[in-house]
Amino acid sequence: MGANLMSLLSPERLQTRALSLADAALVETFLNLCSQHDLGEDWCEAGDLKRDWQQPSFSIAESTHALFAGEQLVAYADLWDMQPSYVRAFGNLAVHPTWRGRGIEDHLMTWLIETSKRNLARAPQQARVTLVMGADSRLNDLCAIYERHGLRHVRSYYQMRLEMKAPPPAPTLPEGITVRTFVKGQDDRAVFEALDEAFQDHYGHISGQFEVFEHHMLNGPLSDFSMWYLAMAGDQIAGMCLCSKYIPEDRELGWIEDLAVRRPYRKQGLGLALLQIAFGEFYRRGYRKVGLGVDAQNLTGALRLYERAGMRPERTWLRYELVLREGEELATQTLTAY
Structure with a gap:
């Protein structure tokens, strides 16, 4: 010590x-x-x-x-x-x-x-290596400790919330898209691969491991497969909305764990439709507020989508980083053309 x-x-x-x-x-x-x-x-x-x-x-x-x-x-x-x-x-x-x-x-x-x-x-020898730590923006003392040890604030994330006083609007799906719920044991690997592909356009993304997804999501006690919505284009997953029953800090808050749309299916209204499907089911089950997390500078415009759906920032989470070694950045930093 x-x-x-x-x-x-x-x-x-x-x-x-x-x-x-x-x-x-x-x-x-x-x-x-x-x-x-x-x-x-x-x-x-x-x-x-x-x-x-x-x-x-x-x-x-x-x-x-x-x-x-x-x-x-x-x-x-x-x-x-x-x-x-x-x-x-x-x-x-x-x-x-x-x-x-x-x-x-x-x-x-x-x-x-x-x-x-x-x-x-x-x-890898040429790679940039970092230590990442986070803090609720209200925890000024904790942020000061990070900064005292050389970490710097590099990104902010919002917890977005929707308050529902009436049933949300009915969704309108893009032509050729159908929605069904996830089937465990059948869709496991396909959902992981589609989610990992879609998140390649998110800041800081590094391709994940199926075993970690399986541990936290497929075997997670709060995952609600009856509200894991898969948007299908034929037999291909075009997008998904994966919901949890709640989060530990608020059992009355319906939670959207992941919303993802693959590149070929973006800018067609699919993300909004998936949100509205989830909102509607949460409302039907008695929830009157729904939340999710988002990068405040999201590269794909997700923040604008959530605001268009009626969500507003509730709190802010700060990301701090310490560079342990400079080098080639292997994580996503910017959105490449497509």
Whole structure:
């Protein structure tokens, strides 16, 4: 842990302890406590973190870091960098509200930065390598910690919401397009491939792994396959709208996890039609608000689409990056002509 941190905390004494799967519930409770203090909402549901820790290729021992005061968990950080190109790691940290401002945040940031440098040896030699961290825009102290360690704000994301006081407009599908729901065991790979292809036009995209999609989406407890809508052009997936039952911070908010339209089928009204299908079904089920996330500078114009559908920004999420090595950018940065 280092003498510097220990001297900052004197006379208290903190200990590091390796975590195991059995600690998932403890960390979930801790993260929800921090989130309730900061934002008035839970960070996750029971079982979420345990599922995350069981993601393919994730090592609890190598990618988590926890500080304890006796039996009390007072600080936690984790690092997600299993994507095979290894050009980007995602970090998170949390400190118990009563233990903040004593140097623990700097200790966690140092651990995240130093641990993320393992990617320098795993990424292609010519590739740019970064550490990415995020924060709700209301968390000014957390943003200041990032900036103190050299991270810079590179992108903003909105949580968009629609409030429905009446049934939404009926959708109008483009000619030749039909919509059906997802069939698990039949559509799994085709949906992953179409989604990955469509998202190649999104800032920061790096082609994903089917195993990760399977773990988080196909086996995710909040995924609602009865509201996974596939827009079909014959036997080809033209677009999709994949919905979840809700998100942990608001069980009354119907959630659209992914909306994607493949290039040949864009600018024909398909995205709006898929949104309206989802809005209508959420309304029928008793939801009166629907949300989704979007890049505020989305390359394909998704923000304008959501605004046209009646959605408005509810909150902002900030993306920070630290460049660990300059080089060729392998993630999508701009939209190529088509």
